[in-house]
Amino acid sequence: MLLALASLLPAPQPEVRLLSDGWGSSSFTDPNLCVDTSAGQAPRMVLISKTPAAADWQDRLALLAKYLLWGLLLPVFALAALFRISRRPFGTLSASFVAVGLLGIAPAWFQWTLNPGFVSLRQALGIWLVERWSPSESLFPLIDATALLVWLAGGALLCGGATFVATWAAARLVRLDWRALARDLLPLAGVTLLLGLTMDSALYLRGEGANLDWLPGFRASLLTLAVGASTWLGWRRMQTVGAGGTANRVLAGLLWLLPAALVALNGWLMFFHWTNRYHV
Structure with missing residues (x-):
């Protein structure tokens, strides 16, 4: 029903808010009243209240x-689906979905x-197609x-x-099933989904005038917890269930740091480096 309402109802005015009125500019420029500069006059804009x-x-x-x-139900449903995946036996499809889908x-x-690289890619493709x-x-x-x-x-x-x-190489080094080791990526996948899907939620809250000074610290804490949990779970599995010599275990542990480093x-980049006035 919410999807139908969001699709069928007319789009709200850009300046209106749900709970707080009085937003937006108090004046605008009327282009019809601007001075024509073709006669050598200095440009002048007329502000209308x-x-x-x-x-x-x-x-x-x-x-x-x-x-x-978009701000509440989508993140909840996505995390609920991830929880259901975590409760089932981890097959090749589930492990690949977590590694490539949720973490790629x-x-x-x-x-x-947000990424300036996408702008460069779009421009390069545009030039290639236009040519x-x-x-x-x-x-x-x-x-x-x-x-x-x-x-x-x-x-x-x-x-x-x-x-x-x-993940596959680390599991191979310590003679583990890589799908079992991929299960320990779930904390990273969960925090990636949670932080990504609640970006719109944060924008909506800020648009309503909510104070979000606490948000950067909260996001940093979640990232730290997820990175720490996933790293510890993988290392513990490799040490207690895995086999192989010390060199193999050390190399596997170093490889296991890569997914956590990519998420961190x-x-x-998303929440601290590329932050601007349009992104919370």
Whole structure:
């Protein structure tokens, strides 16, 4: 029902809020009243006063549906699905999904609007396509879609592939089933989903005027706990269940640090390095 409401209701005005009215600018520039500079006159803009935005009942209903659907229910359902996966025997499909999907594709999806590298990729693809086809309005959606698909594939190949190979190699060194070791990636996958899917929740809260000064510390704490938990679980499994000599165990432990390091790096980039006025 929430999805239907969010899809069918008219989009609320950009400046309205669910619980706090009076947002937005108190004036605007009327282009029809601006001085024409073609006669050699200095440019002059005319500011027109306006009443700050106030939401009507349709705006509030649309905002409520959006907040509940994308800000609350989506993160809850995603974490519930991950919990169900963790309760079942870990087969090849589940282990690959966690390593490549949740720790490769998911981080790439969460960061594509923030990473300057995506802008460079989109520009490079745009130049390549424009040089081969005549520019048209239908070409720009193709550029966006192609850039996003290439970006997600790159995330799956680089981050997901590195996590998969590191887990498989570490398990091989200590004679473990790599799927059992991949289960210990779940804390990293859980915090990646939680922090990524609640980015919109944070934006909604800030838009309503909530004080989010505590959020960076909270995110850093969750990342630290997840990295520590996953590292400890994997090391404990390799020491208690695994076999092999000391050199193999040490090398396996170093390989096991790679997935945690990738998650920590992604979290630092997204929530501390690329932070700006449009991202909470």
